[in-house]
Amino acid sequence: MKLLNRIFDFYLDASIHVALGIYALVLVTELTLGYGVDYHLAWFLFMGSIACYNFVKYGVEAKKYILVANRYHKNIQFFSFIALAIACYHGWFLKLEVWMGVGMLVALTGLYAVPLLPHAKNLRSWGGLKIFIVALVWAGTTVVLPVLSEGASLEKDVWIEVVQRFLFVLILLVPFEIRDLAYDSPKLRTLPQRYGVANTKIFGSFATLPFFFLILFKDNASIPELIAGGIIFLILGATMFMTKRKQDKYFASFWVESISIFWWVLLVVLKELF
Numbered sequence: 001m002k003l004l005n006r007i008f009d010f011y012l013d014a015s016i017h018v019a020l021g022i023y024a025l026v027l028v029t030e031l032t033l034g035y036g037v038d039y040h041l042a043w044f045l046f047m048g049s050i051a052c053y054n055f056v057k058y059g060v061e062a063k064k065y066i067l068v069a070n071r072y073h074k075n076i077q078f079f080s081f082i083a084l085a086i087a088c089y090h091g092w093f094l095k096l097e098v099w100m101g102v103g104m105l106v107a108l109t110g111l112y113a114v115p116l117l118p119h120a121k122n123l124r125s126w127g128g129l130k131i132f133i134v135a136l137v138w139a140g141t142t143v144v145l146p147v148l149s150e151g152a153s154l155e156k157d158v159w160i161e162v163v164q165r166f167l168f169v170l171i172l173l174v175p176f177e178i179r180d181l182a183y184d185s186p187k188l189r190t191l192p193q194r195y196g197v198a199n200t201k202i203f204g205s206f207a208t209l210p211f212f213f214l215i216l217f218k219d220n221a222s223i224p225e226l227i228a229g230g231i232i233f234l235i236l237g238a239t240m241f242m243t244k245r246k247q248d249k250y251f252a253s254f255w256v257e258s259i260s261i262f263w264w265v266l267l268v269v270l271k272e273l274f
Helices: 002-013 017-034 039-058 063-065 069-093 096-113 130-149 156-182 191-195 197-217 223-242 253-254 259-273
Strands: none
Touching: 002 017, 002 069, 002 096, 002 223, 017 039, 017 130, 017 156, 017 223, 039 069, 039 130, 063 253, 096 130, 096 197, 130 156, 156 191, 156 197, 156 259, 191 197, 197 223, 223 259
């Protein structure tokens, strides 16, 4: 049992679960917009997310990610380098348009994690900006890149999907922001630090409304998408209600992160039924 707990913790700490969530959202895009998912892009995003997230989590500065003393973090670092190598292999087969999109998202992620100049602040230290940058990167990664990979145009439904995905991730990040109140420096000025836990939860709750109703503005919205969107809308609302400052160890890192995976599974099942 102890071994299983260690494996499970490594699964979470090495960002495998969050990468699986990103992969699931790529598949959600496939089901909602009707585009296929390129095999190489899917693996590139899954493995690249592991490397990228671990860099942001464990190396706010690049030198800290290279010089690792802790054995457990060394294992995560080694796993991250393997994931990066696999991502690079699959990246070789991606289109130029996809790479241009990847470049913009990587640059944004890099600016978030690494200071622009010596002794300068990174974007992560700009008050309240973190949550919006992460949501923007997720939206671009899971919606725009699959569309570019298929050579499709960024039409109305795609942009609606981008905004909806941005709101979805924004809501998912609220429990993390509240959980991290005990660890975040006051200088970060995160949403809970600036506006309080209650107001942050209200913000997340209100964001669920446009997340759902944006589906109605799509030209090609399907019944399964509408039903799945309604169920996820209720789950997100319940998540805001259940979010507390003192959380269970796995509430945010596993259960909240699993909502995107559940969304994909729900769409697959509903597509079969309808």
